[in-house]
Amino acid sequence: MSVDAATVRRIAHLARIAVSEGEVPHLQGELNAMLAFVEQLSEVNVEGVEPMTSVTPMQMKKRQDLVNDGEIADDIVANAPATEGHFFLVPKVVE
Amino acid sequence: MTDLTSLTLAEARKGLAAKTFTSLELTDAHLNAIEAARVLNAFVMETPDQARTMAREADARIGKGDAGPLAGIPLGIKDLFATKGVRTTACSKILGNFVPTYESTITSQLWRDGAVMLGKLNNDEFAMGSSNETSCFGPVGNPWRRDGSNATLVPGGSSGGSASAVAALLCMGATATDTGGSIRQPAAFTATVGIKPTYGRCSRWGIVAFASSLDQAGPIARSTRDAAMLLRSMAGHDPKDTTSVDMAVPDYEAAIGKSVKGMKIGIPKEYRLDGMPAEIEKLWEAGAAWLKAAGAELVEVSLPHTKYALPAYYIVAPAEASSNLARYDGVRYGLREQGRNINELYENTRAEGFGAEVKRRVMIGSYVLSAGYYDAYYLRAQKVRTLIKKDFEDCFAKGVDAILTPATPSAAFGIGEKGGADPVEMYLNDIFTVTVNMAGLPGIAVPAGTDAQGLPLGLQLIGRPFDEETLFSLGEVIEQAAGRFTPVKWW
Numbered sequence: 001m002s003v004d005a006a007t008v009r010r011i012a013h014l015a016r017i018a019v020s021e022g023e024v025p026h027l028q029g030e031l032n033a034m035l036a037f038v039e040q041l042s043e044v045n046v047e048g049v050e051p052m053t054s055v056t057p058m059q060m061k062k063r064q065d066l067v068n069d070g071e072i073a074d075d076i077v078a079n080a081p082a083t084e085g086h087f088f089l090v091p092k093v094v095e
Numbered sequence: 096m097t098d099l100t101s102l103t104l105a106e107a108r109k110g111l112a113a114k115t116f117t118s119l120e121l122t123d124a125h126l127n128a129i130e131a132a133r134v135l136n137a138f139v140m141e142t143p144d145q146a147r148t149m150a151r152e153a154d155a156r157i158g159k160g161d162a163g164p165l166a167g168i169p170l171g172i173k174d175l176f177a178t179k180g181v182r183t184t185a186c187s188k189i190l191g192n193f194v195p196t197y198e199s200t201i202t203s204q205l206w207r208d209g210a211v212m213l214g215k216l217n218n219d220e221f222a223m224g225s226s227n228e229t230s231c232f233g234p235v236g237n238p239w240r241r242d243g244s245n246a247t248l249v250p251g252g253s254s255g256g257s258a259s260a261v262a263a264l265l266c267m268g269a270t271a272t273d274t275g276g277s278i279r280q281p282a283a284f285t286a287t288v289g290i291k292p293t294y295g296r297c298s299r300w301g302i303v304a305f306a307s308s309l310d311q312a313g314p315i316a317r318s319t320r321d322a323a324m325l326l327r328s329m330a331g332h333d334p335k336d337t338t339s340v341d342m343a344v345p346d347y348e349a350a351i352g353k354s355v356k357g358m359k360i361g362i363p364k365e366y367r368l369d370g371m372p373a374e375i376e377k378l379w380e381a382g383a384a385w386l387k388a389a390g391a392e393l394v395e396v397s398l399p400h401t402k403y404a405l406p407a408y409y410i411v412a413p414a415e416a417s418s419n420l421a422r423y424d425g426v427r428y429g430l431r432e433q434g435r436n437i438n439e440l441y442e443n444t445r446a447e448g449f450g451a452e453v454k455r456r457v458m459i460g461s462y463v464l465s466a467g468y469y470d471a472y473y474l475r476a477q478k479v480r481t482l483i484k485k486d487f488e489d490c491f492a493k494g495v496d497a498i499l500t501p502a503t504p505s506a507a508f509g510i511g512e513k514g515g516a517d518p519v520e521m522y523l524n525d526i527f528t529v530t531v532n533m534a535g536l537p538g539i540a541v542p543a544g545t546d547a548q549g550l551p552l553g554l555q556l557i558g559r560p561f562d563e564e565t566l567f568s569l570g571e572v573i574e575q576a577a578g579r580f581t582p583v584k585w586w
């Protein structure tokens with residue numbers, strides 16, 4: 001499988017990365033090189049094989065449903081580029 | 096007292112305990128070495144004030160006789176580990192001037208045991224790379240150069256700063272992370288020892304995430320003993336990482352020097368690649384001969400799905416990365432580029448903040464997870480991953496204790512030499528290491544020799560899950576047989 005220029009633009013939007021028209025051909029070439037490389041997986045017989053979900057055979061520990069952290073709003077917003085009080089500022093989302 | 100930097104960690108521990116020198120002296124010697132080695136670009140942030148404060152505290156604790164196992168030992172920290180109050184960037188522009196308000200579990204355990212932080216180490220952006228050339232702070236120089244050449248070589252990646260700093264005697268050990276070979280490949284390129292422990296052995300909490308089902312942290316050091324000492328402090332269960340295992344941490348150092356007599360070592364025939372340099376083949380044979388001389392038994396084994404590990408990795412890792420890196424949106428931390436609406440803000444921020452390699456991987460990851468392609472790519476890759484793991488399980492079920500392979504298909508190469516036209520050329524660096532991440536197993540790279548140009552080459556040992564001790568015992572045999580390799584200082 002390979003991707004065309006329109007697909008490159010669609011993927012860029014899915015990934016939320018602005019891509020200029022000039023970058024499309026280059027990206028298309030790189031993505032197609034990667035896709036050509038992974039193409040060899042199609043020759044593996046995976047019939048009846050379970051997809052891996054956990055690499056170590058272990059039961060995931062469940063946490064107690066308890067509040068054990070919090071009251072750190074100052075910390076949470078400390079690195080934000082734009083804040084007002086304890087709120088993150090973004091461009092208007094709802095008209 | 097500049098020669099303090101050439102001590103191993105184990106030797107420094109002895110000197111500190113005997114009060115031959117203080118941690119402050121040891122730390123100052125390293126700070127001076129770092130300052131004189133800025134041309135290597137191994138450190139992206141030096142923290143001399145904090146280092147001296149921590150060293151004084153360590154000296155006080157040593158004086159009182161309640162020193163931790165790493166008391167007073169100066170270390171470098173890969174810039175992927177969150178360090179409270181100290182800028183942490185993953186060497187990406189998108190994290191900008193991010194200053195964590197918390198400490199990663201691994202580093203907090205190192206400080207608990209008395210270690211001293213010298214600063215933050217360079218790495219490939221978000222640990223995506225095999226040469227440390229994708230860092231937003233620029234490439235790292237390898238302290239090793241080809242005989243008779245002044246060309247600067249890469250130290251490997253993504254933990255290139257860690258490997259370079261340890262090899263150049265700028266720190267006694269360093270933290271590193273390994274998603275596809277990022278500890279073992281740079282260790283092999285710099286004649287240092289690097290171990291990627293079993294998935295779940297170390298907590299991932301507070302480490303900038305790349306591909307969560309593959310990421311695992313470990314140490315880079317100058318000897319197997321030093322690596323064992325560091326791993327003991329780094330490993331352990333952490334309730335904040337539900338994939339970290341609740342198992343006691345063994346005294347890894349006790350495995351150093353233990354007999355390997357009667358151990359069964361697998362030599363996988365699939366790792367004998369067409370066109371592999373004769374030097375690598377020779378090194379591999381030498382490694383097998385050393386283990387045999389130490390009483391181990393060598394058996395040929397087969398890992399039939401080996402060749403599919405790297406392509407499967409380049410689906411699974413970018414898929415997980417595209418999800419993990421969705422958090423960099425210009426809203427909560429890091430860089431922000433304005434846009435007329437929220438979508439434009441996201442897209443402009445990510446276009447400006449991510450480098451080319453990261454963009455490529457996030458895009459391929461978004462593609463293989465997108466509707467209509469998920470089954471063909473992602474699901475198939477996860478099935479192939481099951482088969483790769485089963486290859487190892489079958490091998491260990493036949494009584495094999497560990498598997499010996501080359502660590503890399505070549506020695507270090509020049510800056511700008513690889514991956515310019517085709518990204519896959521760079522990816523092939525990890526061909527021997529990536530299988531281990533796909534199967535969640537422990538793997539250690541130990542220096543074993545040099546090539547015709549005088550550059551270091553390493554061997555890799557792959558172990559059963561949670562059997563890092565066997566790797567340390569076998570690694571020590573190779574280290575004793577091969578000797579130590581030190582670069583000639585040019586910086």
